Amino acid sequence: MNNKTNFLMKASIIAALYATLTLMLPFLSYGGMQVRFSEALTVLPYFTTAAIPGLFAGCLLANFFGSPLGMLDVVLGSLTTLISAWMASKIKNKKMVPLPSVILNALVIPYVLYKAFGIPYLPSVLWVGLGQTIAVYGIGYPLLLFIDRNDKLKSLIKK
Numbered sequence: 289m290n291n292k293t294n295f296l297m298k299a300s301i302i303a304a305l306y307a308t309l310t311l312m313l314p315f316l317s318y319g320g321m322q323v324r325f326s327e328a329l330t331v332l333p334y335f336t337t338a339a340i341p342g343l344f345a346g347c348l349l350a351n352f353f354g355s356p357l358g359m360l361d362v363v364l365g366s367l368t369t370l371i372s373a374w375m376a377s378k379i380k381n382k383k384m385v386p387l388p389s390v391i392l393n394a395l396v397i398p399y400v401l402y403k404a405f406g407i408p409y410l411p412s413v414l415w416v417g418l419g420q421t422i423a424v425y426g427i428g429y430p431l432l433l434f435i436d437r438n439d440k441l442k443s444l445i446k447k
Contacts, residue, residue: 298338298445299345305329306346311354318355320407322397323419326350328428330369330389333377335435335445340377344370357404361397368396382432386424393420 309326310317317324326346332339347369348362355361375388394417401407401416435441 295338298336299340299342302329302332302339302342303344303346303349306343307349307353310346310350314354317350318357318361320401320405320412321415321419323422325423325427327389327393327420327423328431330373330376330424331385331428331432332445333373334379334382334385334432335442337377340370340373343373357400360403361400364396364400368392382436383429385432386428389424389428390417390420393417 306326306329309329310324313325316322317326329339329346330343332343344366348366351357351362351365355365357365369389372388372392375392376385379385379388394413397416398407398409398412401412402409435445
């Protein structure tokens with residue numbers, strides 16, 4: 289399999305996983321207190337750059353088809369995921385890989401919540417940040433460590 293095909297295949301699988309996890313759990317994925325389990329996948333850019341477009345596409349699809357927050361969430365939420373995935377791909381310290389997703393989502397998504405539902409910005413920063421921390425550090429970071437310790441799995445993702 290050539291490199292372009294391999295890259296597109298990995299990005300597509302990650303997009304499908306992200307969108308499916310988000311849409312299957314809408315009560316956890318959207319709203320003032322959200323714990324998107326799909327956000328655990330934002331650690332994958334540590335292993336492969338294919339995760340960057342994969343996470344972006346998955347978030348775009350999930351927000352387009354499931355978000356009650358409207359087009360602002362489709363645009364800003366998806367761009368936030370894209371930027372945080374790109375930033376995560378540049379980080380070499382495993383403990384810091386989840387941080388861009390936590391910080392950027394905690395700052396951007398409360399604006400979307402404020403515009404869509406009138407939820408006050410500052411308290412929402414704390415709630416979104418907490419939910420993001422649970423998803424990305426509570427689930428994503430152990431996922432990163434699991435993949436990193438499993439040579440066969442790591443080689444599949446990195447190839």
